[in-house]
Amino acid sequence: MYGYPRPAVATDCVVFGFDGKNLKVLLIERGREPYIGKWALPGGFMRMEETADACTLRELKEETSLELKEREVEQVGAFTAVRRHPGKRVISIAYYAALAREKYNMIKDGVHGGDDAVRADWFNVKEVGELAFDHNEILLCAMERLKENLHTKPDSFSLLGDSFTMSELHSLYEAIVGKELDKRNFSKKMLSAHLLEEVEVNEVVERTVAAKRGPKGKMYKFSKESEESRENW
Amino acid sequence: MYGYPRPAVATDCVVFGFDGKNLKVLLIERGREPYIGKWALPGGFMRMEETADACTLRELKEETSLELKEREVEQVGAFTAVRRHPGKRVISIAYYAALAREKYNMIKDGVHGGDDAVRADWFNVKEVGELAFDHNEILLCAMERLKENLHTKPDSFSLLGDSFTMSELHSLYEAIVGKELDKRNFSKKMLSAHLLEEVEVNEVVERTVAAKRGPKGKMYKFSKESEESRENW
DNA sequence: TCAAAAGTGTTGACTCTACACCCATGC
DNA sequence: GCATGGGTGTAGAGTCAACACTTTTGA
Numbered sequence: 001m002y003g004y005p006r007p008a009v010a011t012d013c014v015v016f017g018f019d020g021k022n023l024k025v026l027l028i029e030r031g032r033e034p035y036i037g038k039w040a041l042p043g044g045f046m047r048m049e050e051t052a053d054a055c056t057l058r059e060l061k062e063e064t065s066l067e068l069k070e071r072e073v074e075q076v077g078a079f080t081a082v083r084r085h086p087g088k089r090v091i092s093i094a095y096y097a098a099l100a101r102e103k104y105n106m107i108k109d110g111v112h113g114g115d116d117a118v119r120a121d122w123f124n125v126k127e128v129g130e131l132a133f134d135h136n137e138i139l140l141c142a143m144e145r146l147k148e149n150l151h152t153k154p155d156s157f158s159l160l161g162d163s164f165t166m167s168e169l170h171s172l173y174e175a176i177v178g179k180e181l182d183k184r185n186f187s188k189k190m191l192s193a194h195l196l197e198e199v200e201v202n203e204v205v206e207r208t209v210a211a212k213r214g215p216k217g218k219m220y221k222f223s224k225e226s227e228e229s230r231e232n233w
Numbered sequence: 234m235y236g237y238p239r240p241a242v243a244t245d246c247v248v249f250g251f252d253g254k255n256l257k258v259l260l261i262e263r264g265r266e267p268y269i270g271k272w273a274l275p276g277g278f279m280r281m282e283e284t285a286d287a288c289t290l291r292e293l294k295e296e297t298s299l300e301l302k303e304r305e306v307e308q309v310g311a312f313t314a315v316r317r318h319p320g321k322r323v324i325s326i327a328y329y330a331a332l333a334r335e336k337y338n339m340i341k342d343g344v345h346g347g348d349d350a351v352r353a354d355w356f357n358v359k360e361v362g363e364l365a366f367d368h369n370e371i372l373l374c375a376m377e378r379l380k381e382n383l384h385t386k387p388d389s390f391s392l393l394g395d396s397f398t399m400s401e402l403h404s405l406y407e408a409i410v411g412k413e414l415d416k417r418n419f420s421k422k423m424l425s426a427h428l429l430e431e432v433e434v435n436e437v438v439e440r441t442v443a444a445k446r447g448p449k450g451k452m453y454k455f456s457k458e459s460e461e462s463r464e465n466w
Numbered sequence: 467t468c469a470a471a472a473g474t475g476t477t478g479a480c481t482c483t484a485c486a487c488c489c490a491t492g493c
Numbered sequence: 494g495c496a497t498g499g500g501t502g503t504a505g506a507g508t509c510a511a512c513a514c515t516t517t518t519g520a
């Protein structure tokens with residue numbers, strides 16, 4: 001068995017972001033064949049001495065200059081269709097990351113380390129066009145996973161900043177579950193879960209930093225204790 | 234990139250079974266190095282012209298003579314630790330299957346096609362010892378996934394036969410979620426979900442076929458209409 | 467001043483949990 | 494006849510969904 005031909009192994013990562021209103025995904029414009037010029041998920045080939053997790057983080061840094069930690073990415077699954085890569089046998093292990101709001105604005109256009117990626121940019125998840133390879137399928141699976149994890153894992157919440165308004169939280173939920181949620185019921189439920197605490201408005205810092213946010217309104221943050229209790233609610 | 238060394242790619246499959254009382258997992262005794270003589274999940278190396286799904290099904294057939302369909306297995310994820318295989322770089326794409334009760338008894342001891350596996354046998358999931366490679370970890374992840382899918386996917390139900398008693402269904406649930414469930418509440422909930430219909434006891438066929446089942450009791454089956462409505466309950 | 471978004475409670479339906487005894491069967 | 498497992502109902506608590514108007518703010 002050992003001498004048999006092997007498929008190449010790559011990783012791809014679906015990086016989700018949130019601008020306060022819409023759920024976004026970070027894509028790169030490919031700088032080489034195949035699919036040169038097309039938009040694709042950041043990713044690349046795995047090296048012998050690294051895990052798939054490490055590979056994702058490395059490629060993310062190379063192509064988008066984002067530096068994430070292992071606990072910030074979650075595996076979605078392996079994509080192994082025989083012809084998913086034109087002319088070559090490549091399987092891909094897909095990941096997703098819910099990017100902390102603070103890092104959202106750090107993505108700049110331009111070339112990021114090498115010519116794999118010409119540039120990186122954010123797209124509304126609802127308006128993503130045809131991507132390279134099977135990346136549309138991967139994106140769908142990642143969104144599905146993000147939705148599944150919404151009620152059991154805290155990581156989706158990092159899409160918000162350190163503090164946020166109730167309507168931002170509301171928009172985020174609606175964007176992820178893909179349907180409208182009653183505003184009153186939503187805030188009632190959130191508040192009664194004791195995960196949030198109100199942030200005094202004199203912390204204008206945040207308000208100012210967060211530039212083009214919605215009009216105004218009370219701001220919240222996740223309470224310290226909630227870190228663990230967010231496990232299951 | 235194309236000339237770079239590549240890890241070997243394998244698949245492993247956690248096959249769950251149910252004997253009416255306990256949740257079981259199908260293991261094989263390895264017939265070759267490494268880990269010769271140890272118990273392991275059935276699996277093997279992926280070929281260039283097949284998907285990981287197909288690879289799992291093929292290996293399952295070769296090592297345990299089980300013939301499953303693609304829709305009967307679900308991917309758990311890729312395991313890519315650098316030293317998960319001694320001396321060689323192998324990543325594994327793991328699957329799980331919830332085996333239909335009818336097929337549960339078909340597993341016989343003995344050699345099954347080739348010397349990869351000396352024999353195959355069922356083990357109580359709670360009593361599995363130390364397995365080859367990182368297969369204990371894979372098993373845990375698969376159990377986790379099975380649990381997650383219990384309330385959203387119908388496939389766990391195939392662990393039961395075409396017909397079953399309420400207490401078998403109850404035992405299966407307890408085995409999967411890993412905690413006790415109130416008997417009365419459980420059957421009430423099940424019955425009110427309209428997924429089940431009672432099977433007339435004159436269908437003694439089933440009762441007889443199902444040999445060493447519990448004492449007796451009403452038998453149920455899933456109603457035809459429930460096939461789709463089982464999606465979300 | 468007008469338009470857009472923020473903030474706020476109540477009710478009814480439903481769902482979940484906790485809890486105990488009698489009956490039939492097989493040994 | 495005894496032990497094991499099968500079968501069944503109710504009450505209370507909690508949770509969820511539906512529903513509209515007033516206030517503030519920014520243009």
